[in-house]
Amino acid sequence: MSSSKTPAGEKKPADRPYHHGDLRRAILGAALDVIAADGPSALSLRDLARRAGVSHAAPAHHFKDRAGLLTAIAAEGFGLLATTLREAADLQGAGVHYVRFAREHPAHFQVMFAPGLLRDGDLELATARALAGDALRDAVTAVPPEGRGTDARLAGVAAWSLAHGFATLLLSHNLDGPVGDQDPEEVFRELATMLFRAGE
Amino acid sequence: MSSSKTPAGEKKPADRPYHHGDLRRAILGAALDVIAADGPSALSLRDLARRAGVSHAAPAHHFKDRAGLLTAIAAEGFGLLATTLREAADLQGAGVHYVRFAREHPAHFQVMFAPGLLRDGDLELATARALAGDALRDAVTAVPPEGRGTDARLAGVAAWSLAHGFATLLLSHNLDGPVGDQDPEEVFRELATMLFRAGE
DNA sequence: GGGCAATCTTGTCAGTGACAAGTTATGCGG
DNA sequence: CCGCATAACTTGTCACTGACAAGATTGCCC
The missing domain is CATH 1.10.357.10 (Tetracycline Repressor, domain 2)
Structure with a gap:
């Protein structure tokens, strides 16, 4: 809600280094968790992106x-x-x-x-x-x-x-x-x- | 868009008797076709409705x-x-x-x-x-x-x-x-x- | 340190499932 | 034959999703 972008006590954007490091592995891991829990049909690329703390289009770069x-x-x-x-x-x-x-x-x-x-x-x-x-x-x-x-x-x-x-x-x-x-x-x-x- | 409800040369609404007759069976049949062809994940309620020639919310009445x-x-x-x-x-x-x-x-x-x-x-x-x-x-x-x-x-x-x-x-x-x-x-x-x- | 490619973001669009509220037909009791 | 309760279907809407396009950021290599 607050539009302040001060990197002080913010939650999301502060410490995220833009390059995730190993996003591909992170997405895969999250996907395996979701599938094991609720099956492949419950899998959402946007949800995986949220879990990894990246934007909704990031997964597409690794998996199309x-x-x-x-x-x-x-x-x-x-x-x-x-x-x-x-x-x-x-x-x-x-x-x-x-x-x-x-x-x-x-x-x-x-x-x-x-x-x-x-x-x-x-x-x-x-x-x-x-x-x-x-x-x-x-x-x-x-x-x-x-x-x-x-x-x-x-x-x-x-x-x-x-x-x-x-x-x-x-x-x-x-x-x-x-x-x-x-x-x-x-x-x-x-x-x-x-x-x-x-x-x- | 056109508010004329003349049943003359229209395409969809003319001969459709509002009550499909056996919509439940029709939806089931269409669903079986789709699943056999492309698997359960390719199944869309709205698509089934279109195939049966009914509105997009009609299937919900039979299958929730x-x-x-x-x-x-x-x-x-x-x-x-x-x-x-x-x-x-x-x-x-x-x-x-x-x-x-x-x-x-x-x-x-x-x-x-x-x-x-x-x-x-x-x-x-x-x-x-x-x-x-x-x-x-x-x-x-x-x-x-x-x-x-x-x-x-x-x-x-x-x-x-x-x-x-x-x-x-x-x-x-x-x-x-x-x-x-x-x-x-x-x-x-x-x-x-x-x-x-x-x-x- | 300059460019280049990989990585990630923002913005957008059509399609979907679910729900709410209205409309039309059907059948049943009187 | 009429009215009415109810089932069957429609229209409208909302949040969400996958896919794509275009731009921003970063690491890397020469």
Whole structure:
């Protein structure tokens, strides 16, 4: 209200150094908070700008538009997922890591599999996605095909579907009943053991 | 602007009978089209109103707000899913029906599992959801526990995760590569056979 | 220290969701 | 057949949002 621009005890404009320093990271962080709390649809570029203490048009300079921001988040997510999957010892471990990733990075996970919000043609996204795909493929083919003679392609789809479905239902609170207060990753491990080693 | 209300050669207001007849159904149908094409985020109440040829505030009378519309769609979806699951012969059949449902009603399916867009407290939604849950539970417990001694709860989560993951990845075009031009339902059937009958 | 590009700001416009208040049709009791 | 309560729809408005354009500020490199 007061039009005085004295830099004394003002709130906003005084100590803001015009160049934020790492606005891109700040926006990303705020966006992840919002998405984890209320989903991607609750995300507003102007709100993120307010949280970062910058003007309403600042985010556009780093992400172009809404889809650009979400695409960047998705790409980051696929990169993180690829790293996580590489750390797994075997196929079952990869599944557990997949579920853990979804729980530890719910915002990333949601955005990664939300087509229509992403800029499909984005190069960075495609690269990261391919990286994660390779990691998953390697985890599948690394398992010796002793127990089961079926092709790796089908087994890969099965493993991915199982882990992805479990993670998705978990995040959407559809497993609150069946899983209860147990550790979801442990439940998934049992479940994978049951299915993939049924005959053994 | 022109105050003449002559019903002669006008465009909009002439043949519109003020009461649409079944506006609720018309809005729902248009919404399903839009969602199937561009996802729930591309949905605009005003656009739906335009498509139905009514004023921009008309939809609110039937659905209160955006969340109300999406909640109605989700409830309808769970009802349809319950019906579909009841028609399956066995657990594997239920899985196949689950995947088929996702393919035949992609808009419903997307909205049903999009938390944050739905009005969680809604009674109609909760009822329909419970109905579908019962149908799925019945499908799981109906299978004779001969082949596998593990509890039905775990098997239920496994079956649901597998079907849901497969359907989700399918709709998000993440299986375009592995599945190729094969019939997705047939692929899922093979996949389920492989996992659930591995030891047999 | 001078210019240049990246970064951020201000200003603006059309589109949207939500709400309030008015208008028109429908159906029901008398 | 009439009146009236109510459902169905309209018009008008407000705050908010995303996108864009043009200008201001700053760090940086030669």
